[in-house]
Every structure is written in C-alpha cells, then in structure tokens.
Amino acid sequence: MSIPGQAVSLEQQIAQWRSYLGRRQAIHAVDLVELEDHLREQIAALGAAGLADDEAFLVAVKRMGDLDALSREFAREHSERLWKQLVVPRSESGGSAIPWLDAMVAFGLAVAAAVLVKLPALFGLRLDTDADVYARNASLFVLPLLTGYFAWKRRLSPAIVRWLPLGFVAALLLANAYPFAKGGDTGILAALHLPIALWLVVGIAYAGGRWSQVAGRMDFVRFSGELFIYYTLIGFGGAVLMAFTAMVFAAIGIEVEPFFQSWLLPCGAAGAVLVASWLVEAKQSVIENMAPVLTQLFTPLFAAALIAFLGAWLWTGRGVDIERNVLIGFDLLLVVVVCLLLYSISARDRHAAPGFFDVMRIVLVVSALLADAVALSAIAARISEFGFSPNRVAALGENVILLVNLAGSAVLYLRFLRGRALFSDLERWQTNYLPVYAGWGALVAVVFPPAFGYL
Amino acid sequence: MEISKDLMAASSTPIVLAILAEADSYGYAILKRVRELSRGHMEWTDGMLYPVLHRLERLGHIEARWEVAESGRRRRYYRITPSGRDQLTLERRQWEAVDATLRGLWHLLARAAPALAR
Numbered sequence: 001m002s003i004p005g006q007a008v009s010l011e012q013q014i015a016q017w018r019s020y021l022g023r024r025q026a027i028h029a030v031d032l033v034e035l036e037d038h039l040r041e042q043i044a045a046l047g048a049a050g051l052a053d054d055e056a057f058l059v060a061v062k063r064m065g066d067l068d069a070l071s072r073e074f075a076r077e078h079s080e081r082l083w084k085q086l087v088v089p090r091s092e093s094g095g096s097a098i099p100w101l102d103a104m105v106a107f108g109l110a111v112a113a114a115v116l117v118k119l120p121a122l123f124g125l126r127l128d129t130d131a132d133v134y135a136r137n138a139s140l141f142v143l144p145l146l147t148g149y150f151a152w153k154r155r156l157s158p159a160i161v162r163w164l165p166l167g168f169v170a171a172l173l174l175a176n177a178y179p180f181a182k183g184g185d186t187g188i189l190a191a192l193h194l195p196i197a198l199w200l201v202v203g204i205a206y207a208g209g210r211w212s213q214v215a216g217r218m219d220f221v222r223f224s225g226e227l228f229i230y231y232t233l234i235g236f237g238g239a240v241l242m243a244f245t246a247m248v249f250a251a252i253g254i255e256v257e258p259f260f261q262s263w264l265l266p267c268g269a270a271g272a273v274l275v276a277s278w279l280v281e282a283k284q285s286v287i288e289n290m291a292p293v294l295t296q297l298f299t300p301l302f303a304a305a306l307i308a309f310l311g312a313w314l315w316t317g318r319g320v321d322i323e324r325n326v327l328i329g330f331d332l333l334l335v336v337v338v339c340l341l342l343y344s345i346s347a348r349d350r351h352a353a354p355g356f357f358d359v360m361r362i363v364l365v366v367s368a369l370l371a372d373a374v375a376l377s378a379i380a381a382r383i384s385e386f387g388f389s390p391n392r393v394a395a396l397g398e399n400v401i402l403l404v405n406l407a408g409s410a411v412l413y414l415r416f417l418r419g420r421a422l423f424s425d426l427e428r429w430q431t432n433y434l435p436v437y438a439g440w441g442a443l444v445a446v447v448f449p450p451a452f453g454y455l
Numbered sequence: 456m457e458i459s460k461d462l463m464a465a466s467s468t469p470i471v472l473a474i475l476a477e478a479d480s481y482g483y484a485i486l487k488r489v490r491e492l493s494r495g496h497m498e499w500t501d502g503m504l505y506p507v508l509h510r511l512e513r514l515g516h517i518e519a520r521w522e523v524a525e526s527g528r529r530r531r532y533y534r535i536t537p538s539g540r541d542q543l544t545l546e547r548r549q550w551e552a553v554d555a556t557l558r559g560l561w562h563l564l565a566r567a568a569p570a571l572a573r
Binding site: 030031033034035036037038040041042063064065066067069070073074076077078 | 483500505506509510513526530531
C-alpha cells in the first residue's frame, strides 16, 4: 500500500477510537481532545522507533488502557457528569447553535398563552360564572401556540403549515357557535374531547413532516408521555409556591387566594404546557426518559393487581356492581394499561429477543382485557334499563376503541413472542392507532352535541 | 519488577506535582518523564494519568490551559500552583518519613539476617 492509503486508514482508526470513547458519558469532548493528542503523540513516537502505522496504533491504544476502566476513573473524578445538567446548555459540547433563542421563544409563547387565557375577560366572560365556556376553549388557549412553536422549531414546510390552523378554527367555531345548554353533558363531553382531537394537530407539527413514519409518530408518543410527567412536576412545584405565598401574605393580613384563582392558576396552567414542552425538547437528548422507567416499574404491579381482581371475582362469584361511573372507571383502567404498553414499547429495543418484561406485558394486557370483559358483560346486560345517554355512549365507544387496541396488541405480542411477527409490527399497530383516538375525540365533540340536542 | 497498583496510586500525586514543579508540562510528556526517571519500572497505564491530573486540578494543586502545539493540535498544559507546591512539600515529608523508616528496617535486617536483606 502507498503512504497516503496508510495515512487514511490511520486517521480512520483514530476517528473510530475517538467516537467509541466519546460514547462514554463520563468522558467529555475536551477530554477526548486531550486523550487524542496523547494517542497521536504516542503513535508518532512509536513510528519514529520504526513501527508501522497500524502497529503503532495498536500499541498506543493498548497503553492507553482498558476503556471501561478509564471511563470508570473519569466517572469517579467527574461524578457530576453522570447527572447530566438539564437547563444549563453546555457551551463546549456544541449542539444547537443558539440554545437561548429556543428558550426565549418558548417562554415568550408561554406568556402569550397566559395572555390568551385572560382574553375572554375582555368580552365580559368571567372564569367563575362562565366556567363552561372556558372549559370548552381550554385547549385553544394553549395548543395553537404549542403547534406554532413546533412549526417554528421544525421549520415545517408551508404545505403542512397551511392546513394546521384549520383544525383550530373549526374547534373555535364548534366550541362557541354550538348552542350548548349550560352545564349540559354534551358541553362537558366536547370540552373533554376537543383536546384529544386537537392533540393530533400538535403531533403533526411535532413530527415535522415525519408523521407518516412510524418513528415520527413514536417520537410524538414519547414526547407526550414526558410532557405529562414534566407538567405534573411543574404543577406540584406551582402548588408548593402558591401555598407558601398564601401563607406569608396571610401572615401580614392580605388575602391572595382571589388573585390565584383568577390569574396565577389559569395563566400558570396554560403557560406551563409550553414551558414543559420546551423542557422535554431541551432534555430529550440529555437524560434518560422517565415514562419508560415508570412503566417498567408499574407494569408488573398493575398486572398483579388485575390478576388479584380476576381471582377474587372468580373465587367469590360476586357480580360487578353497576354504578354510574363504573364504565368510566374501566375506561380509565384501559387507558392506563394502553399507556403502560405504549411507553414500554417506545423504550424497547426492537431487535432484542423476548424476555421477562414482555411476558409481564402480555399478562397485563390479557388480564386487563378479561377484567374489562367482565365489566362490559355486566353493563351490556342492563344497558337497555339505563338508556343511551351521551355520557354512556361516549364511555362505551371509548371502551370499544381501547379494547380493540389491546386485543390487537395482545395478538401481535403473542405472535412476536412465538417468533411469528416482528416487534416493529406491534409498534406500527400502536402508532397507526393514534389517529383513531383523535377521530373519536372529534366525533364526540362534533356529532354528539347536535345528536343529543346540545343537552 | 512490577510496582503494585496501590503503591502506584499513592505515589502518583507527588510524582506528578514534582514533575510539574520542574516545568509546565502536558500528559504525554509527564508520562515520558516518569518512564525515564523510573528507568521503566513505573509503567502507568497512559489513560489513567488524566483522571489524576483532573483531580489535582479540582483540588487547586495544578491549573490547566490550552495551547496549540507545534503539530497544530490543541494541547492541555498543566502548571503547579502555590497550593500544589505546599502539597508537594507535605507529600515529600510524608514520603521521607516512610522512606526513613524503611531504610532503618533494611539496615537492621541486613545486620540480623544478611541473606534476607538483599
């Protein structure tokens, strides 16, 4: 081989070594520069002593020592690196060119959401007396801005951006032009289901042109789960803040609760969605995702609880007590099970062989299906007695949608365990199902009110 | 003859500080100097020097700066600080105490059992 050919292969070898070492969490880019300088100097010295490039490389790497031990030593010295820093951007690591711009846009939009929440007050709508109007419009205070944030961040093509506002305009018309009866069930249903439908619009913006791909939709699923966790944490923080503020002001005889109820709580709740979304975006590559960790923890526990329920039901032979809310309760149970499944799927290495947790998930899904079947059969037997109220039809429809999802998942999962299907088939099934939820949400919001006389 | 790992770890601080007390230096050159001075008896694993340097930097015994070497690559040079010199004096006293103790013992052993004290 000629000299240039050798030089290239040495550079390639060094580059490979560098990227291998760079994957270690405890070893930062600056350390890589330092270690690489060392390696190159060593190679040069060995070369001067008469070794060929590849021999010199091998010896130099060997002298550098075992990489696991080395990264352990670095981790011992720099233990803070294992706790990756969240909000503070690392200047040395490069990454996005202007991290603060992103943060500023997100916080600007959060303020805008807070202002939007107070906008109806200009039209004489009060939060305490017109709560139903606020509830129906709740998603419209926040989601258009969130969609805008992702449209900006992902540099969405105009062809997509053009269509996104349509959903929000339609929702705005629906929420305010339908003659809802005050305090009626269909109004509450619309308020609950509009966000589900509009979340799809956010997802299309989030995926940034990758919505048609399984991976793009799966990223949106991950984002949604992390957002939920961050939002909950921010909510806890906000509650602590408010409690202490109320306490110190009460100590000097000033009542701040009215201010909380009309300003801090609604504006904070709206703005926090954007702040939480930005946090998820910012830390996406920074720390381990939380949702999969929690699902891993709770999948066996939920499975155990459901099996205990089924066992007790069989053993005692008790009938399911058909209360008003039992169907909604079982709907929520299925939602939890779908989430547990979805988030464990989202974190699973799709090439890994089936293992303990896969069996655990199947047990969870099958026991949830059985538990739901028990409840459904009890309800079906007496549905004619109860009549078809909008709430009951919505709850029943949701139950069917979730049941179909879980049944499909169970079949695909079993096929995967027996080596008849790929894990990605299961992923595709779950991500293809996302529009079904949105479609059902839109159906309930759009069709139910006129169908049930806006009551 | 191999020097044990514990002894290597214990002696790394005074050795690095003493080499830097001679002149500012960088990782590869420090290792080369150790190899020369020990006549090859002390073979540090190259990579392990860097966590040691970083620890001394965190403790304030040495400070680092980036320079561009003649090769055109960025290189991290280390310099001993006043606190590092104090530490070196302290370490030196400790090692001299250990050394004096051992010397005394070798001397006694040589008289008691000449065969053992070689």
